[in-house]
Amino acid sequence: EITKKSIERQEGPAQTLGRCIPSVGSEILPASSLNTTNITQGINGLLDTLNAREISTKIFEDIARSWYWILIALAISLVLSLLFLLLLRLVAGPLVLVLILGVLGVLAYGIYHCWKEYKTLRDKGATISQLGFTTNLSAYQSVQETWLVALILISVLEGILLLLLIFLRQRIRIAIALLEEASKAVGQMMSTLFFPLLTFVLLLICVAYWVMTALYPLNDVSDPLCTKWWAPSGTDPGCQDVINKTCNPLDNFSITNCPGLTCQFLGYSSSGPAQRSLFNLQIYGILGLFWTLNWVLALGQCVLAGAFASFYWAFNKPQDIPSCPLTAAFFRTLRYHTGSLAFGALILTLVQIVRVVLEYLDHKLRGAQNSLIRCLMCCLKCCFWCLEKFIKFLNRNAYIMIAVYGKNFCISAKNAFMLLMRNIVRVVVLDKVTDLLLFFGKLLVVSGVGILSFFFFTGRIPALKEEFRSPDLNYYWLPIMVSILGAYVIASGFFSVFSMCVDTLFLCFLEDLERNDGSLAKPYYMSKNLMKILGKKNERPSGEKRKKAK
Template identity: 65%
Template sequence: VGSLDNIPSNFTLPGMSSANDTANAIKNATRYDIGVRIFEDFASSWYWILIGLLIAMLLSLLFLLLLRFTAPVLVWVLIVGVLAADAYGIWHCYWEYNNYKNSNTTINTIGFTTNFSAYLQVKETWLAFMIILCVVEAILLLILLFLRKRILIAIALIQEASKAVGHMMSTLVYPLVTFALLLICVAYWGITALYLATSGPPIYNVVALNASAPGCGSIRGNQTCDPLSFNSSLYSPCSSAQCIFIKYNNEGLFQRNMFNLQIYNVLGLLWCVNFVIALGQCSLAGAFASYYWAFSKPADIPAFPLCQAFFRTLQYHVGSLAFGALILTLVQFIRVVLEYIDHKFREVQNPCARFIMCCLKCCFWCLEKFIKFLNRNAYIMIAIYGKNFCVSAKNAFKLLMRNIVRVVVLDKVTDILLFFGKLLVVGGVGVLALFFFSGRIQLPGNTFQAGVLNYYWVPIITVAVGAYLIAHGFFSVYSMCVDTLFLCFLEDLERNDGSAQKPYYMSKNLMKILGKKNQVKK
């Protein structure tokens, strides 16, 4: 059939009463056939998919460990690359401007047009581009000149984070614990939602499957029945009468408040998810803080630091984590309500109401990002000092505001490096999977053939998505390590002076960059 939506009215399959039934049957069969083929592709290539995910895990781990040695090179290569790209853009704009310098065509002669390529044929456009790029280049050079020491501090902290992860490799496995806990939360929410939806007693009605048959006209589908004691002979001569489930009763007090209970269930899901994430962040922060505050590394690092931090968090800090998760949950719930209202009334909103709704969604999105940032640093302070959430959030916020330039530099340098790492892992594994599953790479003694796959893009997409999730899990631990060491570093600078009574706990590389040293007793 060329088009399933244009089946002739006289075309019907055996047992079908109309062309619509035939089209639906063909569509369902087509979907079923595609699903079966995809399942066959997974069945024939699942072990190669696992190998691809294992390669992604090894690449992520190798990249994190090599940052100890390659972080300075990568950062400066990226900075020089941005400056060189900007300089090339300036030269190209000048070259284009020189080509159109003697042209009589100007912006005024072109006017306003939807053909944007016409603006690229006048000298004023390239002159404007060249001026903008020159200003950007000058700003970047000034930033590099005045923030050179802060960039060096960020690189040293990234190297120190690599050392911490190398000494505590068990922290890289913790994302699996978070994933398992999140899976439990989602499963509990789904089961609860299903029980709520089916909480009322079922209603069964007598229905005639063939209403046009003799004696079935009087059966209108509003007669209740019991499926266990139903006797079809009572409705003779209608042989197609059956007792069929219609719906669940929604007339009770409990059933009338079903929507409110489902909202409460969603609120509980968001709270549990945020609490599990907070538990992971506080546990990892406790482990990495124990690394920083060990004076002689790695000799003074406690045994099983992650396990100790996890149980310490469960014993002392559950209330603080729940309170922080509740604040974030309320903001997320308001965003969900706004999205629901916008979806329901999108067609009847006037431009003013749509603008107000867009502003509200944008404001609460920014508020959610800020609370996530504040909670993350508050959990680090909780892991270090053991104080409650409000005090820890206030101390973390003040500490970061006193060092706002260092915060911005470290955040951006870390984001660039981790983005480069994700791009390297996902791109490398994805290209390798493309060449392998498309048959361009044949391993010696390999019995797998690309021709056995119905859709070779199925394992490729699976490997790429799995590689991204694996890299994100590894790099999230590394990012938490960098943030924890950074807060510890700021606290170390403010509380200690290098004397014998208050020595610095930072690495020798950081002390060298800052021009500080510890005084040692003779």
Template identity: 55%
Template structure:
């Protein structure tokens, strides 16, 4: 570890010893008030936008197809034009609904098992962090190796069959997922996708040789599990985040549908006479245009209008998207700041758990909402703007796929890459800024700057520990969701004799299967996200602890003895290496 005097001044001054400091500051004031006021005004405007869209929109225009007269196909009192395709889609939808209706309790059981396994995994890390994490690493390596072997084995067998060389694009979309498993191209794609994981496995193998840093990471993970064990309420906070996100997504989707379906039916004159096609003739179903233009008729063209509202529907859709991103990122920021404050209260308690404040999660949530709504909204706005431009670039890339301008495609690709990197950097900085806000109660810019300087003063630890812990947690999520996917596959395909009589026969078993896999990943992600936030908070507190204190009786460390013991060995080895 570099001595305090060796730290470059352009990374800021290290924290000084303060005998009165005991964790999150309670005496604080409101921060970034202007952004808070703007955020509230935008929310009120967003509600007004949704109300106006609800008044003018008609979702039937999006859900049901229309004929040339603007009438909804298949609705009562309208002709049967184009109803065949609608009935086919309806039949598939009914089958999917039947599958979910008959398998919903099995899906729910899988998600409950995922929740219990994730909870047990986090609690076990408190006692067997080292052994469990190494088992996860080697377990994932073994699973990836088997997956690659199995895919290439299936590919080699199907390659010899005469009909297996048909491509996926040739057969198109099939509701029976088993059709794709009979194609050699499917297994070739699977093998290539799994082979991408080999890169991550190589990273893990490299990290194995960085045993000292990995041991510190494991000690932090163990400390994080201990913190969660003392503040178990943090594991259930993702439910609040999920509910808030569900409200945001539902409101955005409904508003987008009503905006897209706003306007009245607009008709145009269809006639062989060019003068009639471009004349200013009022055209609606009641107008007898044959008197003005013999042989002409009015047909439906599109939904729209001449008002200011209808002219700016596209702009309103963009505003709907931007505010939606802002609300989503604010919800995530609120959760991160709340959890950071709770875990910081744990770390800066000298005698654990006796000195941990009562209801640390509730107190942290109250501080975040009461004092720092503006700061959280400010950080969320910055990230939302970058995401907004990324979405626009993706849209432009989709539109330019058929273009032959190589320079435009290259420039667009470079912009996409730059904005991707910028988004991930802002995510990283926002996360650490929220931790500093939760601890010290300063505004967003000051907290982001202090977090950045603190991380730069410990850049070696950040480069190794942050990636090690993130990847270890990712492996845990992958292992849990993958295991639940395999179990669900055996259940839904009646390959478990004990329960095969109780499992219903499904039309498309792969839809409930994908639901279990995706849902399991989300459940595991919710639990492990709390854990990741805990580790990040403890890491920043750990770095500040090293700067504030020296382990003497007058300046004792707040870290656990186990973490201090491992840190001491690593730092001693580093100093010996530097001295040699």
């Protein structure tokens, strides 16, 4: 209720939206401060907050009810990835053949479909001259020239692939043999598949340390804060000399002569030495973060390369493979190759820092109307993106040569680059065959886990309904998405190890071809399958020759 006295004292109406406004103390809340817009915004904000809280609660409930099933899905993805890598020694050749024939079959069907559509529209369809230029792209589907151009392009692509298969069949066989050897190497050293976990932990430690360093307040002890004494209206005039003077908010006291004063924080001071160099320290921290992360990744690549190189250069496999090759490669890398890895990581870090600066400038200049500046910025970003990819490729192969021969980064990078350039066709063929195979493997693992999770969490597997009851969920898509994402991460980790194994064995194979000739002094270390493909063989000692002849 509102008293008559308060109604008479109020300048505005006593009601807002047909309702009485309660008094606050001896004064009434002005009706002018409330209107339909403010109340609607407040109700909408409250509803949004309640919905967000309700949705987050349901999400946590779903995670709590299905976390063990998600772990089972991740375990299935781990088993599928492991089986795929181990079975490559048996099915690498047929699988690559099936994938290649599948690509050719898809292109052949595209040629047939384009020819069928072109034949249909050739007599009664519109031409490009009749249609003209239009922004409605779907209208071009009814134009005969569209299908004719698509038919020509797909036919040319099909012909190029067929010619490549004919002329590069020998190199494709070598790539398949190397994939089989990589599968054998992974099978001999199963611990390498779980080494990315150590790399991931080291990356988390680096990021956590950088976050703690970035959040640590850099304050000068002598003048840490910009704070002033503040007084409300009606303060004693004798306190004017104290107002707006610097104070320390950490001291909980007030001036006795001016009881209304409070120490108000205004901002950080810029007069201290730490404050003046704060920007430089932040740049130093970002540089250190990028450098440390790249060094950790380089460490992982070099350790894996050292382990797989010990597999290749073992003449009698698996008898000559050293015991604990991964552990030995890890300590050997830390002891002898830390500086080389740091130098390679520094080169990559500088390029990444330049890319970050370009992205920052592009964000600041996004509103600029100068088309020349935008074009120049786009070209610079593209060039440095390509440079970063090239340096990553060069560093990866340089780390392999460091693990094999133990030389410094510059010599190893030069030797790796020249070796790859002398065998560029083999590099391209192996890279594309490996990418195709690993893409199929990721697709197989992720799609398999995703489909199984979908049918389980939606209760569409009758056989599992009787044995295992799927949990009651508010959002069944949430554990499905988590399972798919986890399966992709696990498959990527396993296949990254396999990709490093293939690259290491490939460089060792090229070195083996160039340095050895199959004689007793310089025998080949490659597998018998590779020697059979290349038509090479090792000489046998005279005793073995006589024994074989008998």
